[in-house]
Amino acid sequence: MxxxxxxxxxxxxxxxxxxxxxxxxxxxxxxxxxxxxxxxxxxxxxxxxxxxxxxxxxxxxxxxxxxxxxxxxxxxxxxxxxxxxxxxxxxxxxxxxxxxxxxxxxxxxxxxxxxxxxxxxxxxxxxxxxxxxxxxxxxxxxxxxxxxxxxxxxxxxxxxxxxxxxxxxxxxxxxxxxxxxxxxxxxxxxxxxxxxxxSRDQAKADNVKDSIYHVGQEEKAQYLLSVIRNRQPQQTIVFSNFKHNVEKLAVFLSRNGLPAMGISSLLSQVQRNRVMEQFKNENQMNILVATDVAARGLDILGVDLVVNYDLPDDAENYVHRIGRTGRANQEGVAISLVSDRDVEALQRIEAFTGVKLEALWMEEEDLAKDFQPLPEERELKTFSKSRSSNSKGPKGKKPQGGDRKDRSGGKPKSGKPQKPNQKSERSDRPDRGDRNDRSEHRDRKRGRKSDGPGKKSAPKNANKNSKKNANKKSSVPAKSSSKKSLRFDPNKYGKKTESSNASLGKKVSGFIKKLFQ
CATH class of the missing domain: 3.40.50.300 (P-loop containing nucleotide triphosphate hydrolases)
Known part of the structure; x- marks a missing residue:
């Protein structure tokens, strides 16, 4: 062994x-x-x-x-x-x-x-x-x-x-x-x-050399790309604090010529296993973007570079992250990209490890230029769909209507596909306009006599109902207009007449006289 x-x-x-x-x-x-x-x-x-x-x-x-x-x-x-x-x-x-x-x-x-x-x-x-x-x-x-x-x-x-x-x-x-x-x-x-x-001063492995770059938050993607390109590691793990950044960083690196995969809690267990198998095989997919979920349980000897895109809030997690490299007494490198958002986390890490991390400087000619920026959310959805469609096999030709197998498992029906207006041979179902038999059946259930196809029959108590309706109509006065009647007359309540205006004026003048008497 x-x-x-x-x-x-x-x-x-x-x-x-x-x-x-x-x-x-x-x-x-x-x-x-x-x-x-x-x-x-x-x-x-x-x-x-x-x-x-x-x-x-x-x-x-x-x-x-x-x-x-x-x-x-x-x-x-x-x-x-x-x-x-x-x-x-x-x-x-x-x-x-x-x-x-x-x-x-x-x-x-x-x-x-x-x-x-x-x-x-x-x-x-x-x-x-x-x-x-x-x-x-x-x-x-x-x-x-x-x-x-x-x-x-x-x-x-x-x-x-x-x-x-x-x-x-x-x-x-x-x-x-x-x-x-x-x-x-x-x-x-x-x-x-x-x-x-x-002892605490041995909390991190001695064979892992860790250092930092002081960068702006908007410069992190450029520095991440530059670090990996310049060092050309065998296998790399990039850590982010946020799971929604995992796929974004993986797509960013892949678009800029560094094939990468992402693993986080957003993936199912089957997908996570598949990603880990691909990463362990040491093929062209030699960059893994992960959250702290993957910081524990990764035992891959070939990882020679760890990049902290974000510094973890917990100093102990920093030890676990950089411990993914330098396995089995091999040499490893850990680099952290520190912006103003990571300053407090950096102080906690240095206090925990008892070591002040070395700050590196990258020359202008070593910085990556002319690269694709970080993708937007809508671009991620498009990328995911295209990637999933490419992973599937070629689609088979859709069978014609007459060539499909019967659901009972029989042989496919021969013949040309049916035209849109052509009636099916399986039944004599009429078109919607020819369904008079339904009304006849409905009338028979309600006790009505049918007068033949297309005609509606009157109910048994038609004479009694007609007399009652006639009496009701005679008691209601006829409407003078075909328009729907309103519950109130707007002219009656909304319009003020001259007499009403005069009486209102008298009341107001009388009230004023009494007030000043």
Whole structure:
């Protein structure tokens, strides 16, 4: 598998986990945290299956398992892939459980029994409520990227799971930044973790060189294009704080000769998996634009450049972002574009890491010129439609009316297509003007006699009704005009006569005389 020596976090963690103790590990991303807990846990299961007492799970049964909880789907897949590599050649198996994928497939895997369950909290709780997952079978629980789980609002879900697993389980928690909430939750549920941590000044990897460019907000796109063109990296990840900027930046780079893909929560799980597979293949699509959703769970050795289009508000997220490069002790570069909007975030990052970031200067000749600007929203919709239409296969020729198959599955009907005014051979349905039989049927239902096609018959009580109507007409006076009568006469109420004006004048003059008497 290419392992030659343990990383510092692995060297400190493996002996403690083999002894069955609880552990709280703090290490920057990309230092082998996944192997730090998987390797000793696999060893403990294999020893238990062989009946060896030393470093083995006690009373390990066939239905027992190790539960690994992660915050994102991408991280679940990464841990599963690492687990499959490590258990190759053994009888151990694993399953990744998260939303957006086949529910029945996950239920089937749990029913058949697996040793490692790698899950996001939401989908795991759904399976528990559906009686597909038994937390009583858990012998060890691992919270990977625990601080991120708290940031994403999984605190109550984590407690929900911990309340239902046995008290004698082994408790492991790993994070790039271990905060008070994480440790408090561990102690609250009876864990007594041994703390394995790295000092604050080692919070970010030493093999990642990070620096900044001071730019205006409107200059960021130009500098982003210039940085990638000048450095010509093998693989690049561009981070933005806003998911609506992801596609905009991907389209911008693609239009300027740098093929890019975007990944954010706006994509479905199937689309996200497809994007990640394309990016990992190291083809011409070697630029990935992402939000912090993708900052966790990306383990790609070829990423040699990370660009922060926006600085994250949380300094811990900065550590996770730049940790996508410089994996496995390789050299990496992280560049941040800092405008006046990012000044406060920059201060928090420098205070957290304890390092003042180097400010670079780009010469005028190195700046990109004559490039396509950032697309507008309406352009994004057009681009998305054209891209989706190009991804589909060629459309087949639409069959003619007479060539379509019968819905019952028979052979297609032969013959020329029918003309618009031609009647169908399937029925003798008349045109709309020839449907007199309907009125006859309606008259018969109402008890009327038909006088033949096209004629309306009078009802049975026609004579009585005619007499009543005649009496009513005689009692109502005839209208002198064909116009519709109004409820009131406008001349009667709206027009003032001379007599009314005179009487009004007398009243006013009388009132004035009395007033001055």
């Amino acid at each position: 290419g392992f030659e020596e343990c990383t510092p976090i692995q060297e400190q963690s493996i002996p403690i986990i083999l002894e069955g103790k609880d552990l709280a590990g703090l290490a920057q991303t990309g230092t082998g945290k996944t192997g730090a807990f998987l390797i000793p846990l696999i060893e403990r299961i294999l020893r238990a299956q062989k009946g060896e007492g030393v470093h083995a799970f006690s009373n390990w049964q066939k239905r027992h398992c190790v539960l690994v909880l992660v915050p994102t789907r991408e991280l679940a897949e990464q841990v599963k892939e690492a687990c499959q590599t490590l258990v190759e050649g053994t009888n151990l198996s694993s399953v990744s459980i998260y939303g957006g994928t086949g529910y029945d497939k996950q239920k089937s895997a749990l029913k058949n029994g697996v040793e490692f369950v790698i899950a996001t909290p939401g989908r795991l709780i759904d399976l528990y409520k559906d009686n597909c997952f038994d937390p009583g079978q858990v012998r060890a629980v691992v919270f990977d990227e625990a601080d991120r789980m708290f940031d994403m609002g999984f605190k109550e879900d984590m407690k929900f799971v911990l309340r239902r697993i046995p008290n004698d389980r082994q408790f492991l928690v790993y994070s790039a930044t271990l905060n008070f909430d994480v440790l408090n939750t561990a102690y609250q549920f009876g864990a007594e973790p041994v703390e394995v941590s790295i």
